[in-house]
Amino acid sequence: MSGRTGLDRYRREQRLGDALESPYVVHLVLFLAVLFIVAPLVWELLTSLKTNDAVYNFNYFPRNPTLESYYIALFERGYWRAVVNSIIISSASTVVVMLLGVPAGYAFSRYRFPFDNLVFVFILFTRLFPPIGLVVPYYRIMTEFGLLNTKLGIVIANVYLWLPLVVYIMRNFFITIPHDLDEAALVDGCTKIQAFRHVILPVVMPGIAAGTILTFLYSWREFLFAFTVSTDLNSMTIPVSTFLFVGDTSVQWASMAAAAVVATIPSALVVFFFQRYIVVGLTGGLKG
Structure with a gap:
């Protein structure tokens, strides 16, 4: 009985291993990893194209993209x-x-x-x-x-x-x-x-x-x-x-x-x- 239980456990582990090695799973994990890394950079770039007041409108994408923030940062603030x-x-x-x-x-x-x-x-x-x-x-x-x-x-x-x-x-x-x-x-x-x-x-x-x-x-x-x-x-x-x-x-x-x-x-x-x-x-x- 214990031998059969061990065999069943081995088969379940093998099926789990095959599922994890699936190209779909691998690509999903890679996509989530890239998204986790890139998302803050994208948010940073989109925020830089807004004015300081427009940031508090809580819109992910700037309605009127502007380089005003770059001018303020680089030149007005030195x-x-x-x-x-x-x-x-x-x-x-x-x-x-x-x-x-x-x-x-x-x-x-x-x-x-x-x-x-x-x-x-x-x-x-x-x-x-x-x-x-x-x-x-x-x-x-x-x-x-x-x-x-x-x-x-x-x-x-x-x-x-x-x-x-x-x-x-x-x-x-x-x-x-x-x-x-x-x-x-x-x-x-x-x-x-x-x-x-x-x-x-x-x-x-x-x-x-x-x-x-x-x-x-x-x-x-x-x-x-x-x-x-x-x-x-x-x-x-x-x-x-x-x-x-x-x-x-x-x-x-x-x-x-x-x-x-x-x-x-x-x-x-x-x-x-x-x-x-x-x-x-x-x-x-x-x-x-």
């Missing part, structure tokens, strides 16, 4: 300055992180020194600490060094946030490269620096590209530390400037949506054109 600031800060942060992270990843993958694993774990541990817990000391340090309302202060925060990630990714990329490649370059007369520059770096270019793109995207959307030290448009980034559309008694939904659309365009283009490197970076960073 949002274009935040866009320029974000480009400068994200680019500078990315350059510094990669200049430090790539050699550090190579050193951790090739050289042994006292407490090397402990140092590497400590670097990763710095990113496990909740960033909110560092806001007060970060603000005090920026105040002491006169870096409030400066782009350099935000760049320093971004380097702290994303350097451990790049070190981790690059270390695991370098680990996949055989040591024989280094030794062959040394036998051919290269110094260690020349071997690193001319032989090893070209092999890990996908990892470098992935680290560069991820660092830029993460720096582009960083809010907490930028909000802590930025109070004027000379250093304010896109996330902070977008938050300012939330007032004490009202929210300028249309203008905020327009600002969000403008902020999304560069990052969306980066993801669209370099998605292969992003996937390589995330999967490569999980190896080793």
Whole structure:
């Protein structure tokens, strides 16, 4: 009797598995997933084509589409300055992180020194600490060094946030490269620096590209530390400037949506054109 019950259970599970593998079910799940992701973006775009007053009419589609909210956000509120600031800060942060992270990843993958694993774990541990817990000391340090309302202060925060990630990714990329490649370059007369520059770096270019793109995207959307030290448009980034559309008694939904659309365009283009490197970076960073 128990054997028959087990057989019936197996058949039910098999029928359920066949149903879940049906193309209709797969397409339905994919459609719901895409809808869940795209719906907020569509709402954001439609809201940006309304006026701030028309938002409260609760119409999903704008009756009289207008670009007024874009004009208010970019020019009347000076949002274009935040866009320029974000480009400068994200680019500078990315350059510094990669200049430090790539050699550090190579050193951790090739050289042994006292407490090397402990140092590497400590670097990763710095990113496990909740960033909110560092806001007060970060603000005090920026105040002491006169870096409030400066782009350099935000760049320093971004380097702290994303350097451990790049070190981790690059270390695991370098680990996949055989040591024989280094030794062959040394036998051919290269110094260690020349071997690193001319032989090893070209092999890990996908990892470098992935680290560069991820660092830029993460720096582009960083809010907490930028909000802590930025109070004027000379250093304010896109996330902070977008938050300012939330007032004490009202929210300028249309203008905020327009600002969000403008902020999304560069990052969306980066993801669209370099998605292969992003996937390589995330999967490569999980190896080793």
